[in-house]
Amino acid sequence: MAFLIVAPHRLNGYFVNLIYITLVYVGLAYGWNIISGYAGYFSFGQITFFGLGAYATGFAINAFHVYWMLAALAGGILACAFAFPLGYVMLRLRGPFFAMGMFGMAQTVRVLITALPATGAGAGLFLPPGSDVTSVYYWTLAVALGAIALTIWIDRSAFGLRLQALREDEQVAGTLAVDVTRDKIAAFALSALIPGLLGGGFIYFLNYIEPDAAFSSRFDLQSIVMAILGGVGTVWGPLIGGVLMTQISEALWAKFPQFYLMLFGGLLVALLILLPHGIVPALKRRYE
Amino acid sequence: MSDDLLVVDDVTIAFGGVVALHGVSLTVRTGEVFCLIGPNGAGKTTLFNVISGLLRPSAGDVRFCGDSILGWPPHRIARAGIARTYQIVRPFSALSVLDNVAVGALAFTSSKREARLQAREIVEFVGLGAQASRRASTLTLTQRKRLEVARALALRPKLLLLDEVMAGLTPTEMDAMAEFILELGARGIGAVCGVEHVMRLVMRISHRIVVLDAGRCIAEGDPKSIQADARVIEAYLGAPVREAL
Amino acid sequence: MTVVQLVVNGLLLGGVFALSALGFNIIYGVMRVVNLAHGDVVVIAAMVCALAFGALGLNPLVLLPVAVAGGFVLGAAIHRLLLRRLPAETASTEASSLTLTFGLSFFLAGGGLALFGGSFRSVPFLTGAFDVGGISIPQAKLLAFALALVLAAALAAFLRFTAAGCAIRATSQHLEGALACGVDIDRVRTLSYGLGTAVAAAAGALMSMIYNLNPQMGVQFTVNAFAVVVIGGLGSYAGCVLGALVLGLANAFTSYFVGASLAEAAPYVLFILVSLLMPSGLLGRRTA
Numbered sequence: 076m077a078f079l080i081v082a083p084h085r086l087n088g089y090f091v092n093l094i095y096i097t098l099v100y101v102g103l104a105y106g107w108n109i110i111s112g113y114a115g116y117f118s119f120g121q122i123t124f125f126g127l128g129a130y131a132t133g134f135a136i137n138a139f140h141v142y143w144m145l146a147a148l149a150g151g152i153l154a155c156a157f158a159f160p161l162g163y164v165m166l167r168l169r170g171p172f173f174a175m176g177m178f179g180m181a182q183t184v185r186v187l188i189t190a191l192p193a194t195g196a197g198a199g200l201f202l203p204p205g206s207d208v209t210s211v212y213y214w215t216l217a218v219a220l221g222a223i224a225l226t227i228w229i230d231r232s233a234f235g236l237r238l239q240a241l242r243e244d245e246q247v248a249g250t251l252a253v254d255v256t257r258d259k260i261a262a263f264a265l266s267a268l269i270p271g272l273l274g275g276g277f278i279y280f281l282n283y284i285e286p287d288a289a290f291s292s293r294f295d296l297q298s299i300v301m302a303i304l305g306g307v308g309t310v311w312g313p314l315i316g317g318v319l320m321t322q323i324s325e326a327l328w329a330k331f332p333q334f335y336l337m338l339f340g341g342l343l344v345a346l347l348i349l350l351p352h353g354i355v356p357a358l359k360r361r362y363e
Numbered sequence: 364m365s366d367d368l369l370v371v372d373d374v375t376i377a378f379g380g381v382v383a384l385h386g387v388s389l390t391v392r393t394g395e396v397f398c399l400i401g402p403n404g405a406g407k408t409t410l411f412n413v414i415s416g417l418l419r420p421s422a423g424d425v426r427f428c429g430d431s432i433l434g435w436p437p438h439r440i441a442r443a444g445i446a447r448t449y450q451i452v453r454p455f456s457a458l459s460v461l462d463n464v465a466v467g468a469l470a471f472t473s474s475k476r477e478a479r480l481q482a483r484e485i486v487e488f489v490g491l492g493a494q495a496s497r498r499a500s501t502l503t504l505t506q507r508k509r510l511e512v513a514r515a516l517a518l519r520p521k522l523l524l525l526d527e528v529m530a531g532l533t534p535t536e537m538d539a540m541a542e543f544i545l546e547l548g549a550r551g552i553g554a555v556c557g558v559e560h561v562m563r564l565v566m567r568i569s570h571r572i573v574v575l576d577a578g579r580c581i582a583e584g585d586p587k588s589i590q591a592d593a594r595v596i597e598a599y600l601g602a603p604v605r606e607a608l
Numbered sequence: 609m610t611v612v613q614l615v616v617n618g619l620l621l622g623g624v625f626a627l628s629a630l631g632f633n634i635i636y637g638v639m640r641v642v643n644l645a646h647g648d649v650v651v652i653a654a655m656v657c658a659l660a661f662g663a664l665g666l667n668p669l670v671l672l673p674v675a676v677a678g679g680f681v682l683g684a685a686i687h688r689l690l691l692r693r694l695p696a697e698t699a700s701t702e703a704s705s706l707t708l709t710f711g712l713s714f715f716l717a718g719g720g721l722a723l724f725g726g727s728f729r730s731v732p733f734l735t736g737a738f739d740v741g742g743i744s745i746p747q748a749k750l751l752a753f754a755l756a757l758v759l760a761a762a763l764a765a766f767l768r769f770t771a772a773g774c775a776i777r778a779t780s781q782h783l784e785g786a787l788a789c790g791v792d793i794d795r796v797r798t799l800s801y802g803l804g805t806a807v808a809a810a811a812g813a814l815m816s817m818i819y820n821l822n823p824q825m826g827v828q829f830t831v832n833a834f835a836v837v838v839i840g841g842l843g844s845y846a847g848c849v850l851g852a853l854v855l856g857l858a859n860a861f862t863s864y865f866v867g868a869s870l871a872e873a874a875p876y877v878l879f880i881l882v883s884l885l886m887p888s889g890l891l892g893r894r895t896a
Contacts, residue, residue, distance in 0.1 A: 117703050119710060164884065171642035171706050172883045175834055178827075179876030186873035233475045236458075240466040243455035249437035250415050250447055252470035252518055256436070292827075296714055299707065336718025343711030347704055348693045 079216060083209045093325060095212050095280070098219045099273055100324075101317035103298040104305070105222035106269035111299075112308035113235060114262040115242025116166065119295050120177030123184050124154040124267040126289035128274030130188060133200040133284060143206075144214060147275025154271025155264050162263035166256070178292065185290035199285030202278065211280045218272045223314060225265065230310045238262050239308070293336065297324060300343045306353030315354050366393045367429075368522055368553045369445075374413055374423035383409045384420070385578040391522065391555055394548045398565045399557045401575035407557035408450055410575070411524050414555075415447045416440040428521070442470050446520035448511035450527040450557070454499035461486055461495040463510055467517030482517055489513040504531055512543075522553045529561045537561060541568050566590065613743055614860045620745075622856025623753035624814050626849045627760050628829060629836035631807030634767075637780030637843045638800035640702065641691065644709040646808050647829030648716035649679060653812025654821045655720060658729035661816075667733050668813045672755070675809040683805025686712065687798045713826065720823030728820040752814040759810055763803075764845065776800050780843060828875060835879040839886070 083091050103125065111117045128150040135146035161180070168176045189197045229235040240248040241255045249255050278284040297320065298313075305316025323342075327335050350357065369391040376384045384406045391397045399407050412418040414425055416437040425432050432440050446467070455463050464482035465475065472478050486495050489509040494502060499510060508528065515523055525544070529537050541564045547554045548570075558565050565572065566586040574582040574595050582592045589595055628650055635643045653675045660666045690712070694704050734747040767773035778786040779796045787793060815821065815829075836855050840847025858878055863871040 115703075117706065165880075168880075168883050170702050171834075172838075172887075174706060174710075175642070175644070175831065176880045176883055179831060179879050183873045183876045183880075186870060190870055231475065233469050233473050233478060236462060236466060236475055236478070237469060239458055239462070240455050243457055244453050246417060246437075247449065247453045247455070248466065250417070250441050251467045251514060252438045252441035253466065254436070254438045293714075296710070299710070303707070333722045334718065336714050337716075337722055338718070340711045340714025340716070340718055344690060344708055344715060347708045347711070348690065348695075351695050351704060 083212045088208075091208065091212060093321075095208075095215055096325065097318055097321040098212075098215045099277065100297060100301060100321045101314055102215065102219040102222050102269055102273045103294060104301040104313035104317045105219070105226055106266050106273075107295075107298045108226065108302050108307065108309075108313045109229065109269075110259075110263050110266035112302060112312075113229060113238040113242065114259050115238075115308075116259065116263070117170075117174045118177040118266075119174045119292065119299075120179070120181035121266060121270055121298070122290055122292065122294045123177070123181040124158065125270035125274040125277070125294060126181070126184060126188070126284075126286070127157060128154045128271035129278040129284045129289045130194055130200060130274075131271075132275035133202055133278045134194070136202055136279075137200075143275070143279045144210070147214065147272060147279065150275040151268055151272030154274070155268040158264040158267035159260060162260040163256075166259050166263060178295070181290045181292065181295070185286045188290075189286045195285075197286060199283055200278070202282045204282060206279050206282050208280065211276045214276045215273060218269060218276070222269045223310075225269075226310050226313075229265075234258065234261070242308075293339075296339060296343065300339065300346065303343070303346055303353055304350070306355030306357075309353070309355040312353050312355045367391075368393045368395075368427070369414070369555070370424075370426040371410070371414065372424040372426065374410070374420045374425065376409060376413060376418060376420040383578050384413070386423070387575070387578070387580050388423075389573050389580070389583070391553050393521070393553055394551050395553050395570045396544055396548055396568050397553070397555045398569040398572045399555060399575060400559070400562075400565055400572060403559060404577075405575040406578040407559075407575060408526055409578075411447055411526050411555075411557060414440075414524060415445060441518055444518070444521035445524065446515035446518040446522070447524035448508075448515050448526055448528060450530065452504070452507040452511050454502065454507055454510050456498065456500035458499055459496050460491055460499055460502070460510060463499050464513045464517045467514045470518050482513075485513050485516050489516070505533075505536055508532065520552060522555065523547060525554060525556045527557055527559060529558055529564065537564055544568050610864075614864055615857065616743055616745060617749075618857035618860030619853055620749040620753045620856070621818070621859060622853035623756040624811055624818070625832055625836055625856050626852030627756040627814070628808055628811035629833040629840075629848050629852050630760055630763060630845065631804040631811065632830075632833035633804075633837050633840075633843070633845060633848050634776065634780075634800050634807070635804035636837065638776055639691070639705070639797050641705045641709065641801075642834065643801075643804065644706065644830055645686075645712040645716055645826075646709075646804070646833050647831070648713050648720065648823075648826030649682065649805055649808040650812040650815060650829045651821050651823055651826040652716060652720050653679065653809040654816035654819070655724045655729060655823060657813050657816040658731050658821075659724070661731045661733065662729075668731055668817050669755075672810060672813050675813040676806045679806035679809025680802040682809070684798050684802035686805065687801035691801065692794070692797070713830065717823055717826050720826070724823050726822055726824065728822045729816075730818075730820045731816045733817055746818070748817040752818050756811070756814055759807070760849065763807065767845075772796075772799060776803075828872070831875045831879050835875055835882060838879065838882045 082094055107118065107121050131150035131153045132146045135141055135149055136143055165173060165176055188194045194200055237253045237258050240253055241259060245255050301316035301320040302313050304320055305314065306312030327338050331338065367390050371387060371389045374384055374387045387410060401407055413420050416435055419434065427443060427445060461479055461482050464485050465478040468478035468481040486492055489512055491506060491509055491513065494506060502510060528540055532540060544554055544556060545568055569586050571585055572589045573580055574589060581594045582589055632643060632646050635641055657668050657671050660671055691705060691708060694708060734751060736747050738745045738747065767777055775791045775796050779791060779793060832855060836851040837848060839854055840851030859874060862874040
C-alpha cells in the first residue's frame, strides 16, 4: 500500500505507467465483476461507460475549463446516471442476449460518437496539452481502491446476498421478496460508475481519446479474462487476476503485438477449460 | 368475511390457444389447510404461478387479505405474506443452505447478520442444522424439499403455497410432512397444497379440497364429500368405475 | 425505382445472411451455445477465397466444397477439443460456453489479422450486372443468392431425410428424449458444430464475391446471424430464412438512407430491438 502511494515519486516513468495500467484494468475488472460476477448478468459491453466517462470528461474540460478531476467525477456520475435508464431496458434481456446486447450498445455508442462532429468524430477529442501524470495516478489508485472497498461491502451486505440470489434464480428470488428489478439496476449502475470514473482519468492521461480506443471491445475482453482468472463473483479475484494478467498482457504486447488479440482470446478459452473457477476459489478449496 | 385470507375469483388464463385455467375460484381461510388435487397438467402449478405473481391471468381477480394483488410484482406479493415452494426444487445452488434461507429473511431486515440469525432458527427447525454451511447443490432431494419449505418460512408467511411437497418422498417422510402442514394451522398460517395423488394424506390433513381437472374446478368440499364425488373418481380413474366393474 | 432496387439488393443479400444464420441456428438449437465465433469463420473463409483467387486464380465456386469441408473439420475440432472440455460442473454452462466462443472469436479475428493483415479484400468475379427494366442485378450477387438457397435447401434435406439429420433435430427439440432413444448426443453435437461451421464457411465463400471484407469484421456477421435468428425465432429454420430477408432489406435501406458510417450500427440496434420487442421471434416456439 505504502509502495503504491510513494511509487510515482520513487519509480521511473515506465514502472509508474505499468502500475497505472494495472490499476485501470483492476478497476475495470472490479466494475465488471459487480454486474456479471455477483448479479450474473455477463456483459460484453461495460466499456460503454468507460468511453462515456472519457468523452464527458473531455467535453467538460474543453467547454467549461474545469479542473480535470471535477470533470472526471462528473463523467463518472454521468455514466452511472445513464446506466439507470439503460439498465431498465437492457436488463430485460438475459444470458447471451444481454451479453451481446451490451456489446452492441458499446458499438452503437462508438458509431454515434464517430458520426458526431462535436466529439471530434473519428479523429478523436483533444485536450489542452500538458497533463499531470501523478494526479491521474492517484485518481486511478483511489478509484481502484474504492472499487475494492465497494466489492467488500457488497460481499458482506444484504444487497450482495440479494444479487447472488437473483444470479442463481431470478424468479425464485422474486418470490422470496427480492425486488429483482431494483437490485439489478442498482448493481448495473455501480458497475457503470467505476469504468466511468476511470475513463475520465484515461483521457486526461493520454490528453486525447478516439472512439475506437474509448469503446474498444478489447478492454471488455481483458477485464473478463482478468475476472475469470482470479475468480468471478469473488472479492479478491479481480485484483489477483488483474495484476497477473496486466503483466502478461504488457509482455505479450511488447513481444508479439501482431499476435496479441489472438493470444489473449486463446488465453480466455484455455482458462475456461483449465481453471474455470479461477484462482481464488481454487485456493479456497485447497485450504478448506 | 374477515377471515378470508385468499380469494381466487373466476381466474382464467390461456397460453396461445390452450386454456390452462378456466374460471377457477376458491377461498382459503386463516389457519386452514386447503388441498388442490388433480392429475398432472390439471393447472395446479399454473394457479400457484398466478397467485405468486409470476403469471398474469387474462380474466378474474386474486385478493389477499382483502386487497387485489393482481399485477403486483412477485416480491411485493411475497412481502405481503404469500410464500411458495416449487414442485421442481430450485435451490440457489452456489449459496450455502443458510444463505438460501437468509434471502427470504431479508424481507424484514436489511442486515445480513440478522437475516442469518433468523435463518439459523428455521434451518434447525426443518432439520437441516447439520447442513447449514454446505452449498445447496450438495443436498439430497429430500433435503432440498426441506430447504424449499425453509426458504418460504423465512418470509413469515400468512399463506404458504406448497407445490407437490409430497412428490418423491418416502412414506415416512410424507407422514412427517403431513404433521408439519398440520402444525402450520396451529401457528395461524394458511396453507394451500397442490397434490397429485397420495389421497390417504390429503384426506387426513385437509380442511377443504378443490379438485382441478384440465383447468376447471370440478368439485369442492370437505374430504368426505370429495371422496364420494363421482366426477372426482372419473377424473382420477378415467372411466365410470361402476360400468367397468 | 430506387425502392425496387433497394428491395432487390436487400433480398439478394438476405439469401446469404440466411445461409450464415442457418449454421448459427443449428449450433444454438442442438447445443444451446450462442456461437460468437461464427462471423469470424465467415470472414476467414472469405479471406482465404480472396487470397486463393488472387494467387491461384481459383474462383469461389471451385472453393465452395473446400470451404465446406474445411469448415466442417474446423468446427468438429472446436467442439471436440474445446467446448466438450468445459467442465460440466460449471454451474452456468450457458455463460461459460458463451464466454468461450467470445474468446474464440478474438482468437480467430486476431489470427486472421496476423495472417491476412487488416486490408479489405474481395473476389472480383462475375463483376457484370443484368439489367431488368432499369433494375440492376449484379451477377455475383445473384449467383451468391442462388447458391445460398441451394445450400440451404440441401441442408434442410439433410436434416429432414437422413438419420444424422433426424438425430440433430431430435436433440434440438428434446435433449432427454433424444438421449432416451439412444442418440449419441456427443457425436450429434460434434456433427452439429461441424455442420454449423461448414455452413458459415460456405457463406463466407459466397460473401467474398459480394462484400469487401477484412478480418476484423467477423463480429458484424455474428451479430447479423444472431439478429436473424432472434427475428425468426430461436430454433425455427423457416423463421431463419424470413428473418434473414428482413435483415437484408433493413441493411440495404439503412445504408442507402443513413449512409455507410451510421449503418454500421444497424445490426446492433436491430439486434437489441428485436431481442427486447419480440423475444420469441416471428415463427419461434412459444414457451409458457
